[in-house]
Amino acid sequence: MQRYDFADIEARWQDHWQRNRTFRTPGPGAPGFDPRKPKFYVLDMFPYPSAAGLHVGHPKGYVATDVLARFQRMRGCNVLHPMGWDAFGLPAEQYALQTGTHPAVATARNVAAFKRQLQALGFSYDWEREINTMDPGYYRWTQWIFERLYEKGLAYQAEVPVWWCPALGTVLANEEVIDGKSERGGHPCVRRPLRQWMLRITSYAQRLLDDLETLDWPESVKAMQREWIGRSEGAEIRFPVAGSADSFVVFTTRPDTLFGATFCVLAPEHPLVARITTPQQRADVERYRAEAEQKGELERTSLARAKTGVFTGAYALNPAYPQGDPRGRIPIYVADYVLLSYGTGAIMAVPGGDERDLEFARAHGLAVIPVVAGETYVNSGFLDGLSLEDGRKRMVDWLEERGLGRCKVTYRLRDWLFSRQRYWGEPFPILHGPDGQIRLVPDEDLPVTLPELADFQPSPDGQPPLARASGWVQVTDASGRVWQRETNSMPQWAGSCWYYLRFCDPHNARAPWDPAAEKYWMPVDFYVGGAEHAVLHLLYARFWHKVLHDAGYVSTSEPFRKLVNQGMVQAFAYRDARGALVAAEAVREAPDGTLVANGQPVERFVAKMSKSLRNVVNPDDVIREYGADTMRLYEAFMGPVTASAPWNPRDLPGVHRFLQRAWRLYETFAEPPDPEVERALHRTIAKVTGDIPGLDLNTAVAAMMEWVNTATRKGGGITRSQAERFALILAPFAPHLAEEMWQRLGHPESLAYENWPAYDPSQLQEDTVEVAVQVNGRLRGRVLVPAAAARAAVESAARAAVADKLEGATIRKVVVIPxxxxNFVVG
RNA sequence: GGGGGAGUAGCCCAACCGGCAGAGGCAGGGGACUUAAAAUCCCCCCAGUGCGGGUUCGAAUCCCGCCUCCCCUACCA
Known part of the structure; x- marks a missing residue:
């Protein structure tokens, strides 16, 4: 028997699968499609093909979904298990700016590298369904969906303040600006209003919130989405401005504390500020507004900052107090801790009840009226003595009767800023007319292809790069009028909002997907990806999906039925006594067990893999040394899929040895079966079958190891039937080796669609079981009894086993767990 | 401050609805095979479950109060 030559085995089977199109998945209507089989759609979050290539962390989730996909195929499902590329995005554009390589070229190269690495791991993707968001045949339909959003009134234009970096000549995202300076280069940035496209995700806030209940998702992700949506119930209350016809509306979650409102605060950008500011205060207010404009929301709302603000000189009238009551005349301030984009951009400040307001009041010497004492109200007129619950209701009723306010629900969720001033993204299918009118590009003229541009540097005046594609921008219609194309592009999220739908029917040139294919495959049954997408991607995709559902284009109201976040694969990193990072490959273990590098002791810690820590592990190296099957098995065996764990090179030989031992069992076969080995195999099949659906892959692998150990130890050789069944359950984890075993057993075809082996429940139980005997909960002995023996028989056997301990004692109770x-309870 | 999760052998990790703390792997020790080594095989060693209470015949598991670590979020009125 030849040794376990994984390099040879893996190359041959990967070639076999490709040549035989083993994992091609026909959809409804296609030849070879069997509509009687149940479907299973198992999806990975598709990657952004970065220049760095894969590291061993990426495949952790891919291994899990591949095990599941292969298992479900063998269980008789039509399995949709596709892969594609989230190819538009900033890094490729920045790389292009630095190197002069066109993003399309660089991205295509990265895709090829990623694909080679994924194929080297033997994943059973249907590569014939591969999609790429930068492909015009794909983004044509991204544009098409945008048009449906526009038609529904869910896409609109607005002037929105964004970060602008004059030195870089570009708009930056919030996270690219730190302390008012660009992350790259540290250039000063300013807030500047620019025309932007927005998507009205807020009109779906309540449904996005409610439908979370229906999803089998991690509680943490649901919690994050709930918080992001941030529903809060309260009231809007109108405050007149003293001595003027003006008034403004505040939002508060505590209308019942109205009697304690001793001042009001408007956001600096609030439109009323200019009108009500008195001449004496105007200079201060203007200066404050100018400063606030330069700060991002992140900075303005950071906790560490002291509460700043300035008085407008104007007063508001607290509607809780009768006209003329001096307590009702309260100053109006401008302060940047109030945000225009939340609620109404104005608050009533109740320093007696709210910490932020109290801090502000103290800093500015403002009055504080306590209104809540223990379980009831004080200083609150008609609310005094009421319970807090009754008080809220009373106050809202009181306000509504007088037309001063009303119940109101607000959400923290904001509309989605959907445009970028970038080159490398989907163009909008929008035309601007000579008189400012807006028109959609007709469906039949889609896609609006991205023009070739040699220079994608943003212009100094804030114009997106596309504005310079002059031949592209101008469009003349039949009547000779000249239209201008929209020159913003879509953000990177756009393509990933619906890719799971395109996978159902990826080559359709007439529609984004065939309704029959969508109806058959959707929803995604199992979605695996990193927790970093817990909010944005998953919320945006849910939003688009609901819009498409309302418009009748998709059959389900939610796209992803079950979601699992795979844990991070970390790595060891090292630093020396001075704290300097040391490359992992330079570290050796000294005889006394300490770690040294270049003669110096180093300290080991666990961290994310990153270039700067010099601890990135490349799957190519692992595959070269141990093979893809070992790598897959190790990733499955590291621990729960959801848990993060460091990549530990020392553990790889263990799983590799397991595959070698398993392979050795296939040398010769013997009859009849050893009953113990046979029973153990039934237990193993039961364990693996039960573990895979919940992705408890580590325990499934452990069970298979246990069986191989048992069979090896018995030494009598396994039977051909046992060899077949074991190869089949090993197949989802180590598919190359399993195929090789299967072929060695005389099967010419791939085992990918063989039936998953069954187990006999009667074989799971041993004939004889050992029962623990306790006295007062303490272990005092053990007895062997026939399995499922009668209670009385077990009890008397147990009683005999601990007779000496029971002597002279009164047995008060006997607990028997079959x-x-x-357990004898004696008193 | 708020939310989510985790603490079990030297290390990674199991233990279902409360029922003998241990499946598996690594590391360590001993032995077999070998001229020797590698590889392989067999055997062994090791914790009472972060801390303190409670419920129970019985708690890693349930309840209460703490500690530590990780992740997310944070002036949202």
Whole structure:
């Protein structure tokens, strides 16, 4: 028998699968499609093909979904298991700016590298369904969906303040600006209003919130989405401005504390500020507004900052107090801790009840009226003495009767800023007319292809790069009028909002997908990806999906039924006594067990893999040394899929040895079966079958190891039937080796669609079981009894086993747990 | 401050609805095979479950109060 030559085995089977199109998945209507089979759609979050290539962390989730996909195929499902590329995005554009390589070229190269690495791991993707968001045949339909959003009134233009960096000549995202300076280069940035496209995700806030209940998702992700949506119930209350016809509306979650409102605060950008500011205060207010404009929301709302603000000189009238009551005349301030974009951009400040307001009041010497004492109200007129619950209701009723306010629900969720001033993204299918009118590009003229541009540097005046594609921008219609194309591009999220739908029917040139294919495959049954997408991607995709559902284009109201976040694969990193990072490959273990590098002791810690820590592990190296099957198995065996764990090179030989031992069992076969080995195999099949659906892959692998150990130890050789069944359950984890085993057993075809082996429940139980015997909960002995023996028989056997301990004692109670234990309670 | 999760052998990790703390792997020790080594095989060693209470015949598991670590979020009125 030849040794376990993984390099040879893996190359041959990967070639076999490709040549035989083993994992091609026909959809409804296609030849070879069997509509009687149940479907299973198992999806990975598709990657952004970065220049760095894969590291061993990426495949952790891919291994899990591949095990599941291969398992479900063998269980008789039509399995949709596709892969594609989230190819538009900033890094490729920045790389292009630095190197002069066109993003399309660089991205295509990265895709090829990613694909080679994924194929080297033997994943059973249907590569014939591969999609790429930068492909015009794909983004044509991204544009098409945008048009449906526009038609529904869910896409609109607005002037929105964004970060602008004059030195870089570009608009930056919030996270690219730190302390008012660009992350790259540290250039000063300013807030500047620019025309932007927005998507009205807020009109779906309540449904996005409610439908979370229907999803089998991690509680943490649901919690994050709930918080992001941020529903809060309260009231809007109108405050007149003293001595003027003006008034403004505040939002508060505590209308019942109205009697304690001793001042009001408007956001600096609030439109009323200019009108009500008195001449004496105007200079201060203007200066404050100018400063606030330069700060991003992140900075303005950072906790560490002291509460700043200035008085407008104007007063508001607290509607809780009768006209003329001096307590009702309260100053109006401008302060940047109030945000225009939340609620109404104005608050009533109740320093007696709210910490932020109290801090502000103290800093500015403002009055504080306590209104809540223990479980009831004080200083609150008609609310005094009421319970807090009744008080809220009373106050809202009181306000509504007088037309001063009303119940109101607000959300923290904001509309989605959907445009970027970038080159490398989907163009909008929008035309601007000579008189400012807006028109959609007709469906039949889609896609609006991205023009070739040699220079994608943003212009100094804030114009997006596309504005310079002059031949592209101008469009003349039949009547000779000249239209201008929209020159913003879509953000990177756009393509990933619907890619899971395109996978259902990826080559359709007449529609984004065939309704029959969508109806058959959707929803995604199992979605695996990193927790970093817990909010944005998953919320945006849910939003688009609901819009498409409302418009009748998709059959389900939610796209992803079950979601799992795979844990991070970390790595060891090292630093020396001075704290300097040391490359992982330079570290050796000294005989006394300490770690040294270049003669110096180093300290080991666990961290994210990153270039700067010099601890990135490349799957190519692992595959070269141990093979893809070992790598897959190790990733499955590291621990729960959801848990993060460091990549530990020392553990790889263990799983590799397991595959070698398993392979060695296939040398010769023997009859009849050893009953113990046979029973153990049934237990193993039961364990693996039960573990895979919940992705408890580590325990499934452990069970297979246990069986191989048992079979090896018995030494009598396994039977051909046992060899077949074991190869089949090993197949989802180590598919190359399993195929090789299967072929060695005389099967010419791939085992990918063989039936998953069954187990006999009657074989799971041993004939004899050992039962623990306790006295007062303490272990005092053990007895062997027939499995499922009668209670009385077990009890008397147990009683005999601990007779000496029971002598002279009164037995008050006997607890018998069948096949487990007997406990004598003596008094 | 708020939310989510985790603490079990030297290390990674199991233990279902409360029922003998251990499946598996690594590391360590001993032995077999070998001229020797590698590889392989067999055997062994090791914790009472972060801390303190409670419920129970019985708690890693349930309840209460703490500690530590990780992740997310944070002036949202």
């Amino acid at each position: 096949d487990k234990l007997v």
